[in-house]
Amino acid sequence: MNLDVESLRxxxxxxxxxxxxxxxxxxxxxxxxxxxxxxxxEMSTRSDVEQEFRERDLVSVHIGFSGGIDxxxxxxxxxxRAVSLVDALVPGAAEDPASDLATSGLxxxxxIMLGGFIDGWADFxxxxxxxxxxxxxxxxxxxxxxxxxxxxxADGASPDIxxxxxxxxxxxxxxLAFQNHLETVDEEAGFYIYMLPTRDSVRRIxxxxxxxxxxxxxxTFTTFSQMITEGSGQASADLTTMTGINTDVDVSRLSFVPIxxxxxxxxxxARQGVVLExxxxxxxxxxxxxxxxxxxxxxxxxxxxxxxxxxxxxxxIQEIGNIVTSGFLDGWADTLGTTIxxxxxxxxxxxxxxxxxxxxxxxxxxxxYAFLIDSAIATPDExxxxxxxxxxxxxxxxxxxxxxxxxxx
Amino acid sequence: MARSVLVVDDSAFMxxxxxQLLEDDHDVVGEAENGVEAxxxxxxxxPDVVTMDVVMPIRNxxxxxxxxxxxxxxASVIMCTSVGQEEKMREAVKAGADGxxxxxxxxxxxxEAIDDVVGVEA
Numbered sequence: 001m002n003l004d005v006e007s008l009r010x011x012x013x014x015x016x017x018x019x020x021x022x023x024x025x026x027x028x029x030x031x032x033x034x035x036x037x038x039x040x041x042e043m044s045t046r047s048d049v050e051q052e053f054r055e056r057d058l059v060s061v062h063i064g065f066s067g068g069i070d071x072x073x074x075x076x077x078x079x080x081r082a083v084s085l086v087d088a089l090v091p092g093a094a095e096d097p098a099s100d101l102a103t104s105g106l107x108x109x110x111x112i113m114l115g116g117f118i119d120g121w122a123d124f125x126x127x128x129x130x131x132x133x134x135x136x137x138x139x140x141x142x143x144x145x146x147x148x149x150x151x152x153x154a155d156g157a158s159p160d161i162x163x164x165x166x167x168x169x170x171x172x173x174x175x176l177a178f179q180n181h182l183e184t185v186d187e188e189a190g191f192y193i194y195m196l197p198t199r200d201s202v203r204r205i206x207x208x209x210x211x212x213x214x215x216x217x218x219x220t221f222t223t224f225s226q227m228i229t230e231g232s233g234q235a236s237a238d239l240t241t242m243t244g245i246n247t248d249v250d251v252s253r254l255s256f257v258p259i260x261x262x263x264x265x266x267x268x269x270a271r272q273g274v275v276l277e278x279x280x281x282x283x284x285x286x287x288x289x290x291x292x293x294x295x296x297x298x299x300x301x302x303x304x305x306x307x308x309x310x311x312x313x314x315x316x317i318q319e320i321g322n323i324v325t326s327g328f329l330d331g332w333a334d335t336l337g338t339t340i341x342x343x344x345x346x347x348x349x350x351x352x353x354x355x356x357x358x359x360x361x362x363x364x365x366x367x368x369y370a371f372l373i374d375s376a377i378a379t380p381d382e383x384x385x386x387x388x389x390x391x392x393x394x395x396x397x398x399x400x401x402x403x404x405x406x407x408x409x
Numbered sequence: 410m411a412r413s414v415l416v417v418d419d420s421a422f423m424x425x426x427x428x429q430l431l432e433d434d435h436d437v438v439g440e441a442e443n444g445v446e447a448x449x450x451x452x453x454x455x456p457d458v459v460t461m462d463v464v465m466p467i468r469n470x471x472x473x474x475x476x477x478x479x480x481x482x483x484a485s486v487i488m489c490t491s492v493g494q495e496e497k498m499r500e501a502v503k504a505g506a507d508g509x510x511x512x513x514x515x516x517x518x519x520x521e522a523i524d525d526v527v528g529v530e531a
Contacts, residue, residue, distance in 0.1 A: 238491075241513040302422070315422035322420070322464070323512050326491035339496040344419055344466045 003206055003221060005398060008041055008256045009369060011178060011205065015039045016258075018120035019180035019193055022075075022113040026182070026191070029112060030088040033185040038264045040257035040372070042177045043225045048251045049177055049194065053139055055251075058192065061110025062135045065118050068127025069201035073118060074194040075110040079138075082106060082191070085184065107134040117180075117193055125208055176202050179255075181264070220404050225254045227335055227404075232375040235327035235388065242320055243301035245383055250376040259370045262360045262391065266352030271387075274321030274345035275355065278329060281338045282400045284392035285359040286328070288321040288345075289352060294384035301383075318345045328375075328388060336403050359391055367394040412457035412527055413438045417447040417473070418489065419465040423512075427460060427489070430516045435523065444468025444476075451477050451484065458523055460510075463490040463501065471504045478505030485526040489514075 016039040023034045042049075053060065058076040065071060083102045087094035090105035111134045122129040178195040197205065232252040239247045257265070266289075273289035290298060298320055299313040308316070322345045333340040348355045363370060373390040392400075412435045416427045419442050428437045439454045441447040443465045451459060459477065463470040474486045488501045488509035501509055507526040510518050 238513050241515075312422055312425065315420050319420040319422045319512075323491040326493060326512070330493040333494040333496065339494055339500075342464055342492065344464055 003217075005256075005369075005394065007206055011041050012039055012256060012258065012369065014120060014124050015041065015178040015180055015195065018117040018178075018195075019182060021116035021120050022180070022191075022193060023182050025112045025116040026085070026109070026184075029109065030085045032085055032088070034182050034191075035185060036180055037183045037190075038179075038181045038257065038261040040179050040255040040261065040265075042179050042253055042255040043221050044175065044177065044251075044253040044255075045229075046175055048253055049175065049196075050139065051251045052192075056192075059106075059136070059138045061107055061114070062137055063110065063114045063118075064132040065129050066132075067129040068122055068125040069129060069197050069204055071195065071197035071201055073114050073131075073196070074192075075114055076192040076194065077106075077190065079106070082109070085109070103136050107136050110134045110136075113191070114193065117195070121195075121205075125205065220401050221254070223404050224401060225252075227332055228252050228254055228373050228375065231328040231331045232377065232388065234331055235324045235375070235386075236377045238323050238327040239320070239377060239386060242323060243298060245301055245379050247377050247379050247386075250378045250385070252375040253373070255372045255374070257370055257372050259360055259364045259368055262370055262372055263353035263356050265372060265374065266356055266389070268351045268353055270350070271352045271355055272317060272349045273347075273355075273386075274318050274325075275348050275359065276321070276325050276345050277343040278325075278340050279343075280333065280340035281336060281403070282340075282392035282396035284390060284396070285362070286325050286388065286390045287348070287355055287359070288324050289348075289355065289387045289389070290317070290384060294386065297384040298386075314347050318347050321345045324377075324386065324388065328390070332400075336400055338400075338403075356389060356391070363391060363393065370394065371397050411435050412523060413454070414523070415439045415441065415447070415450055415454055415456040415459045417441040417444070417459060417465075417470065418462040419443060420462070423462070427519070430519050434520055444470060444473030447473045448476050448480075452480070457485060457527055459484065459486045460489040460519070461486050461506070463488055463492055463497065471500055474501070474506055475504040487522050487526055489519075 016036055019036040019039055023036055026034050053076055059079045060074050060076040062072060062074050065073060080097055083097040084094050086102060086105035086109055089109060090101055093102040093105045096102065115131060118129050118131055175196055180193040182191040229252045232249040236247045236249050270292050271289040272292055272295040273287060275285060275287045277285055295317055299316045302316045325342055329340050370391055371394060375388040376385060378385040414431055414435050414437050416424050416437055418424050424440045431437055438456055439450045441450050445468045461470040461474055470488060477484050477486060485507050488506045490509060491512040493511045498509060508522050510522045
């Protein structure tokens with residue numbers, strides 16, 4: 001099964017259309033206008049998808065689909081905010097957001113929105129796609145997303161959504177997920193739609209999108225995704241050595257996203273850190289960002305017992321950004337048999353989206369879509385978290401994929 | 410035996426850290442923020458050892474090392490870098506580096522690297 005950038009563009013556009021159908025359904029049902037904020041095609045592990053749910057404290061409605069393609073689709077949302085919308089559908093639901101009535105309304109909302117989403121894919125494939133009845137899911141300590149996905153198949157069978165990647169555990173297998181973020185215009189409610197097709201279905205939709213001349217085995221992308229995970233692991237180890245505080249990789253993902261959607265991947269909360277340019281194969285930009293409290297904790301850990309002035313603290317953050325970047329990228333260079341040069345770090349202190357805006361503007365000169373690599377490193381006790389965002393040049397990343405392809409075969 | 414050390418790094422934090430790591434065993438006789446300053450200070454101070462960062466603005470550490478070694482083949486230069494790429498290491502060796510340590514490092518790594526390039530005799 002080969003995948004090319006043109007197919008990814010097709011998927012992204014298709015997922016966006018499906019999400020617009022879902023947004024229309026939401027507006028029709030509830031009277032609240034909504035818009036599709038971001039659509040992205042994401043290569044990540046099941047545990048990383050689950051991490052997104054847990055980080056955002058999301059509950060979800062799951063629907064299986066089968067026919068032209070098979071898999072699972074998920075509508076995830078903040079329950080309390082979503083219930084306020086459901087009140088329009090099931091009057092009285094908002095009076096007791098925890099009630100069965102409210103849950104029933106949420107399931108119906110999921111059913112209709114996800115039905116609209118799947119219809120778009122059926123039209124594209126020219127095939128019928130059936131959906132199952134919705135299941136309402138709250139993840140807790142005893143229930144993982146992997147458990148839910150494995151258990152909610154319409155036919156009782158565990159859907160094979162894994163793309164492979166030599167995973168040691170089921171939740172570490174790579175999946176191709178289509179993620180859409182819908183925002184209501186006047187209400188503070190947002191919805192995330194995930195579509196997780198089975199491996200065979202990915203093959204079918206890739207075939208339908210057509211293999212271009214530059215198509216590569218899909219395993220190339222999973223190999224690269226593993227490389228990102230390993231780079232994140234090295235960055236985490238370097239952070240631990242520098243600060244003396246144990247850290248772990250929380251998330252590492254490879255996404256394909258319209259270039260204008262990149263800033264929306266970052267919140268509008270304050271961030272401090274560094275931005276660096278890297279050149280080689282691939283070239284691009286990388287941002288190592290901390291929330292202000294985390295930046296303070298890191299600077300304190302780097303200079304224990306010192307009454308460092310602001311300039312020295314800034315220098316410490318720059319240096320940690322430098323070292324984390326090297327840890328993150330060195331493995332890529334060695335695996336790809338190339339060199340990647342890294343610029344001196346530029347200190348940044350702004351809201352997250354504003355930090356990446358200039359990088360996106362630069363890349364937008366030559367590309368409409370971006371491969372976005374994002375990782376999060378955190379201490380178990382949440383003393384600090386460190387977010388890594390890498391934006392490689394699309395053309396050069398494609399060259400890097402080509403270098404990986406023989407290994408993947 | 411205490412050696413005179415020139416510390417070259419664009420990061421004030423890293424220069425400060427290296428000074429702290431070295432202060433009990435060696436004498437930091439100078440600090441430079443980039444490759445141009447490094448070459449100038451090397452000629453002014455004639456240190457026993459230079460710890461040289463690789464990625465710096467104005468002039469990088471590999472170019473500065475090549476010039477220092479070109480002027481004084483007996484100079485002892487330790488590359489002190491966060492870049493652990495194999496190809497980069499080969500470049501540093503080609504420029505004449507006598508050793509290297511990869512950031513993040515601990516005090517023993519730095520002292521050992523200095524001993525390796527200038528010897529430990531009293």
